[in-house]
Amino acid sequence: MKKLFFPIILAIFFTACEKEDIETTETDEVTETSVVVFDDTDFEATDWTSETHSNDADPNFAEVFEDNAVKRIDIVVTSSRWQAMLTDMTNLYGTFGSSGGGGRPGGGGTSFSDQDPVFVPAEVFYEGKEWYRVGIRFKGNSSLSSTWSSGNIKLSFKLDFDEFEDDYPQIKNQRFYGFKKLSLKNNYNDKSFLREKVAADIFRNAGLASSHTAFYTLYVDHGDGPVYFGLYTLVEEVDDTVIDTQFANNDGNLYQPDGDGASFAAGTFTESVFVKETNEDAADWSDIQSLFTALHASTRTSDATAWRTNLEAVLDTDVFLKYLAVNTVIQNWDTYGRMTHNYFLYNNPDNNLLTWIPWDNNEALQTGNREGSLPLNFSGLSATQWPLIGYLYANSTYKAQYDTCVEEVINGVFSASTIQATYTTYAALIEPYATTETRGYSFLNNSSEFQSAVNTLKTHATQRATAVKAYLE
Incomplete structure (x- = not known):
């Protein structure tokens, strides 16, 4: 669909373009729409x-x-x-x-x-x-x-x-x-230039699709x-x-949610929010609707075992809880729990379960803006507004699994010594390129801001280790 849409848009902007770019525009007699005809097609x-x-x-x-x-x-x-x-x-x-x-x-x-x-x-x-x-x-x-x-x-x-x-x-x-x-x-709003890369690496090193x-x-x-x-x-x-x-089969539905329904709050589902990136021609959102149904079933409070069984028939809860532990330990505010975007859901054909995939990590590895990153115990979170977090954390079985993942993260992929060494290596690698950016093409005001931002990341790693220790105790 985009390949039909974009040439029409291009025609609007290219009406005064140089002859080298466009030979002519043709008019569709039925739609009266201008269509771009490129004259740079003769090349090898x-x-x-x-x-x-x-x-x-x-x-x-x-x-x-x-x-x-x-x-x-x-x-x-x-x-x-x-x-x-x-x-x-x-x-x-x-x-x-x-x-x-x-x-x-x-x-x-x-x-x-x-x-x-x-x-x-x-x-x-x-x-x-x-x-x-x-x-x-x-x-x-x-x-x-x-x-x-x-x-x-x-x-x-x-x-x-x-x-x-x-x-x-x-x-x-x-x-x-x-x-x-x-x-x-x-690397918007990141004077260290490291957050997008390091956060994605952490998710993948933890065994998540990233x-x-x-x-x-x-x-x-x-x-x-x-x-x-x-x-x-x-x-x-x-x-x-x-x-x-990163999956054995790529035929499943892939969604990039964005909008109110992406919070999974009761009654918020709309097809337009769950944007399909694959299988777009199949008007079928039954997998997402099944997740809403299982998540908000009355058995959540009356029969927790049955609720978990039905939820685990549509959502890969192991993946989600591991993701949640990583995301919360490293602190990443610009995603689910604060914002209704910056994640994908993939219906993995191998197990027919919706699998969580993190996306867009430039705001990770910091306390964050607005209300800031979620605390490790999710205090202050509205469970009804963000039920994938609130309802699962309120369940003792899932909370115990989440806590185990938190401990694994802070002792493994995000241990202070490991991640600080990563920051040091990458900072030395990119400093000559980051500090030679010029005004109008940079988010740095001066070169010293780069090293200061890297030092802030290292301090953050130590602070998170302390926070996790306090939480687990």
Whole structure:
């Protein structure tokens, strides 16, 4: 559906584009809708190899998500297409720099859009090879709005390597070392540049499905030569290779919930909140509805054993309780329990259970904003508003399981000594790239803020060890 939608949008923005980008626009006599016709379709994909560009290749995690390296990726986009992206952002979020925030988080950005920014074709270069007519767009929610309105052009990007295959047959099923989609996260509100990567690694090291991540410098050439956009975190997309490689079967329903019903409060279910990322044509949300039914059954208070049995027939409670323990120990406020987004649910065909997958971790590893991260005992949490946490924690069997997971996390993947050593290693790796970002392309006001933020993370690890010890005692 998007491939029909985006060319129509592009036609609106490209009416004054250079001839090199667009040959003409044709009018559909039935719908009277302008459709873009590109005239840059005559090219040969000379760098194409099976290993690097074909969908026959398995995802090469060692190449794309190398932990102990900072790699470089370049995006080259024509000036007219870049301008189309900026014009689209103005329409969605208002004038660039309108808050006068000077590129600093918190400078503004309270507007939101239900519409994704527009995709345009661009070239991607990596290690001397070219990927052709890759779909690129800006991405994000509050981070996108705030960064844009504060006058900071260091925006996050989404890359889709065969988004425009219908327009350019040469790139049919184009992949980047086996990956169709990737996100370049801008490390919004994170002066350490470490939270997105380290949090994702912690979840995965704990045995949970979680995106791979890696550090990349990004250069964008939008007509005047390559410009350093700064240090980014490349993130694996859940609806691409996470479910392909971390589950034995990728045919299940994948949901990315966002909205009031994503709290799972009684009576809040709506189909529109549980956005399908797979099996979109099947109008079937019965698995989600079954979870609502089991969660809110009267047996929760009258027959706890029966309630658990029925809940465990639709939800992988082992995964959820482990996730909850990790998320609460490391502190991650911008997700379920405080916010109705930033997680996926996958109906795993192997066991027909909905499985929790964490997502978007740039706000993790800190107390957080607004009400802050949830306490380890969830005091103050409204169980009826957030029943997946409140109802399970109130059950003695599930609470005991959660407590065991908390102890395992603090003695294992998030032990203070282990995680502080990780911070030290990664900080030394990325410091030269983080501290050379320039104003207007950075969230740092000066280079010393980077090391200060890393030190804050190390202190946080010690504080969490103390907090967990007090909780368990």
